[in-house]
Amino acid sequence: MKCNKCARLVKSRKNIVTYTGADQPIIIFIDNVPGYRDDKEGKPFVGPPGKFFRKAIAKAGITCELGFCYTVMCRPPSYTVPTNDEKRNCRPYLIQILDERMPSIIVTVGTAATSDIFGKTGIMRVSGNAEIRDRCIYFPLIHPAAALRNRDIMNRFLIDVEKLKKLVDSIDTLL
Numbered sequence: 001m002k003c004n005k006c007a008r009l010v011k012s013r014k015n016i017v018t019y020t021g022a023d024q025p026i027i028i029f030i031d032n033v034p035g036y037r038d039d040k041e042g043k044p045f046v047g048p049p050g051k052f053f054r055k056a057i058a059k060a061g062i063t064c065e066l067g068f069c070y071t072v073m074c075r076p077p078s079y080t081v082p083t084n085d086e087k088r089n090c091r092p093y094l095i096q097i098l099d100e101r102m103p104s105i106i107v108t109v110g111t112a113a114t115s116d117i118f119g120k121t122g123i124m125r126v127s128g129n130a131e132i133r134d135r136c137i138y139f140p141l142i143h144p145a146a147a148l149r150n151r152d153i154m155n156r157f158l159i160d161v162e163k164l165k166k167l168v169d170s171i172d173t174l175l
């Protein structure tokens, strides 16, 4: 993939980190931007939080087809977040990813992705609370980086991953 729409991010990124995963995933996980290692390797969810996240999913027994991507696919300069223009620029790519793969469940990972995609704020309040929209289940989830920083948040994160597993098991009755 080639794209130079965002001048600032073209300078800060090493790679465009686009979708990786199954052609027809049951779940697509969407984080907000690639982390340091994701950017370096050009693959999503491969840094320490991503690795922990993948392990937690596997440990919960979520073995269905999965996919991973970001709302903004180029890493911003350190300690900055994407601007609204940058989010707007990248949105058609995300929509294309979702339209082509039509997952049963979209998991928005962390505060920013949950707000941008799902329109919900207060991640500790909404994490683990699924909602069906247009025959797709939206499931907000605490960011694994936050879970790794705090034991209480970790406990809640793991409870919510278990909820996701139950959701996967009951998809046929929900959609």
Ligand code: SF4
Residues within 6 Å of the ligand: 003, 004, 005, 006, 009, 010, 016, 072, 073, 074, 086, 089, 090, 093
């Ligand atoms: S963030 Fe998205 S729209 Fe902007 S340059 Fe990267 S791929 Fe293109």
